[in-house]
Amino acid sequence: MEFDLNEEQRALARTVRAFSVRELRGGYSQRDRDRSFPRDVWKKLGELGLLGMRVSEEFGGMSTTCVTQGVVAEEIGREDPNVGVAALAVGELVGHMLEHATARAREEFLTPMIKGEKVPAFAVTEPHCGTDAAAMKAKAVKKGDRYVLNGEKSGITLAKAADFVLVYAKTDNTGGAKGVSAFVVPTDAPGITRQFYEDMGARSLVRGSIFMDDVEVPEHCLVGAEGEGFKLMMKGFDASRVYLALSCLGAALISLEETIKYTRERTAFGKPLARFEGVSFPVAEHSAILEATRLLCYKALWLRDQGLAHSKEAAMVKWMGPRFSVDAIRDCLLLHGHYGWTTELPFEQRLRDAMAVEIADGTAQVSKIVIARELYGRDFLPY
Ligand SMILES: Cc1cc2nc3c(=O)[nH]c(=O)nc-3n(C[C@H](O)[C@H](O)[C@H](O)COP(=O)(O)OP(=O)(O)OC[C@H]3O[C@@H](n4cnc5c(N)ncnc54)[C@H](O)[C@@H]3O)c2cc1C
Structure with a gap:
């Protein structure tokens, strides 16, 4: 069993992290206030080759593995999970579908989407x-x-x-x-x-x-x-759901890192906050739960790369990813005290953004129906 990324994936993670800090961090809260989609960022994502990564080279994509694309979702999600959702979930679903389109439609829509010229x-x-x-x-x-x-x-x-x-x-x-x-x-x-x-x-x-x-x-x-539309769509969901989960997990993991730093430095009763177990234990618990969910995300993507069944794992993380991210971000906000409640810090926005993913692409209930279907068989579906 191999848990590490390869050198190419590590290099990509570094590049995407640097890109995300540079291009996404500064405008994260402004885009929320303006309710505006960053077309300029979309174009840059296309120029970097981060749109339609999974699309086959024959159609202008990069034929990367699902695991590699997962790394990109997590890194972008750290700075702006919404961009992760747009690029890696909507982009993935549309890219996956358009591989089945006519050559003319691929040329009119898929090629410009991959270049960042058209938004889907x-x-x-x-x-x-x-x-x-x-x-x-x-x-x-x-x-x-x-x-x-x-x-x-x-x-x-x-x-x-x-x-x-x-x-x-x-x-x-x-x-x-x-x-x-x-x-x-x-x-x-x-x-x-x-x-x-x-x-x-x-x-x-x-x-x-x-x-x-x-x-x-x-x-x-x-x-x-x-x-054929529905069948193709469901195959796409088995990937997009994992990228959605990883985008949220990225936002939750950076929140935990920021909270560890803050509670090391902030003092109360003459000690760093981190010395109080009421502070460090929630951090420890969220860290464990997020890491387990993250590993399950990469397992789902690895299974997809191997051509093995992965609907169950994708549904598991579609439920767990946003749910546990919301729980973690909420505690990170609270551990920042009254500062956490302001819009100066990103926690309240991350909380709202990660919660959106609890509904998008299927709720917790539908995820559990899929998990139960895979465990019990179709004869036990509730409908
Ligand atoms: C941020 C966001 C982005 C979205 N983006 C898109 C998009 O790009 N494209 C798109 O097509 N849609 C999109 N959606 C819609 C999303 O896919 C649906 O909202 C979602 O599938 C739930 O459907 P619904 O809202 O109609 O709720 P309903 O299906 O009416 O369900 C309402 C509630 O009942 C529960 N429920 C329903 N059936 C069952 C059952 N059998 N057992 C138990 N509980 C059940 C649900 O879990 C939910 O809590 C988005 C939604 C959000 C919030």
């Missing part, structure tokens, strides 16, 4: 259904050499910033999940309108609703075969 979004959820995604009502009807899309997608990360969106819609209303197809749609297509939300956290992810009113796309914008 990924639209499954609808006002009446999220967990039960197969109950979606959005429709795509073939008319000649085009598809006509109608429906409303809600809760969509990057809705405001996206240049194009990967939309899931029913091409066959009788088939449940098997009737779902995927389409790549430019956000300036006639018939698209958008509405943005005032979120409590992850504000730079500029979420919103996307409305489609007789939106026409040429048939080369169908991604994969008709009816």
